[in-house]
Amino acid sequence: MKQKYRNIFLIFGIAAIVLMLCTFEMDYSELWQNLLKAGRWFPAIVGLWVFIYLLNALAWYVIIRDGRDCPVSFWRIYKFTISGFALNYATPMGLMGGEPYRIMELTPYVGASRATSSVILYAMMHIFTHINFWFFSIFLYVALYSVTWEMGVLLSVVGAFCLLAIYFFMKGYKNGMALRTLKLLCHVPFVKGWARGFVERQHETLERIDQQIAQLHGQRKTTFYASFVLEFLGRIVGCLEVWFILNILTTDVSFADCVLIMAFSSLFSNLFFFSPMQLGAREGGLALAVGGLSIPSAFGVYTGLLTRVRELIWIVIGVALMKVGNKRGEGM
Numbered sequence: 001m002k003q004k005y006r007n008i009f010l011i012f013g014i015a016a017i018v019l020m021l022c023t024f025e026m027d028y029s030e031l032w033q034n035l036l037k038a039g040r041w042f043p044a045i046v047g048l049w050v051f052i053y054l055l056n057a058l059a060w061y062v063i064i065r066d067g068r069d070c071p072v073s074f075w076r077i078y079k080f081t082i083s084g085f086a087l088n089y090a091t092p093m094g095l096m097g098g099e100p101y102r103i104m105e106l107t108p109y110v111g112a113s114r115a116t117s118s119v120i121l122y123a124m125m126h127i128f129t130h131i132n133f134w135f136f137s138i139f140l141y142v143a144l145y146s147v148t149w150e151m152g153v154l155l156s157v158v159g160a161f162c163l164l165a166i167y168f169f170m171k172g173y174k175n176g177m178a179l180r181t182l183k184l185l186c187h188v189p190f191v192k193g194w195a196r197g198f199v200e201r202q203h204e205t206l207e208r209i210d211q212q213i214a215q216l217h218g219q220r221k222t223t224f225y226a227s228f229v230l231e232f233l234g235r236i237v238g239c240l241e242v243w244f245i246l247n248i249l250t251t252d253v254s255f256a257d258c259v260l261i262m263a264f265s266s267l268f269s270n271l272f273f274f275s276p277m278q279l280g281a282r283e284g285g286l287a288l289a290v291g292g293l294s295i296p297s298a299f300g301v302y303t304g305l306l307t308r309v310r311e312l313i314w315i316v317i318g319v320a321l322m323k324v325g326n327k328r329g330e331g332m
Contacts, residue, residue, distance in 0.1 A: 121227075125228060130270075
């Protein structure tokens, strides 16, 4: 990627960090006291994401490699993964910041066609496993708790939504989504100019990419399911974050409860996908989720606070990694 484009992403990331620092709903002395309260758990919460991003990177690497020689190292993919998610966290509509960055970084190694198809396939897989995680949580709740009439209605609505989304994703895997996704990016601020030019120059290539997407699910099922398992495992491991935080406050919470909290809070926060970094939505979702499991809602607010600080730390790391370990001569 040319340095000028990387610098645009860098500036955007720095602006997001500043915005995040300005939107904490408590003063920094109180924030510091809450971090001290977390003690040794907080480094564990931050460090946990080393392994979660490792699983995410592996899921993407499996797609890029697809049984062939891969001209880019796994650790470079790991770096692109962390930086890409840092931009995703900071971008309204979630997946509209990191994906152009990943495509542009990966293109010099594997070409525009393969880079675009792998990034779109991974983005699809990331969302697809999220939906399956919500669907899985419905059955977990039914297995652990008695279902009231009201909760039965809510779970039915969520289940219907998940089944509908899974259906549309399977159609996308069957017919391809590259051209449709790039056309959607043409309406997103900061990247719409690049996306429009890319669609005009690479229209035929994007059609070939859609064919590759269809082939992944139809003919290369080993790659598809390996990526799915790694991504889904990343979702489950991510629930340890909630378990770590709640264990600061109480020992009366199981890991299964943390899976449900993570599932329902993420479902709620994704209803507000238009909010940069889902400001306020995640905290509210966590408070509602823990309250629904008869855990004090204040625990959810505290969980949201520590999660937000962890997210800020990894955004800083991801933005910093944009300027580290790049190929020489890319600015020409």
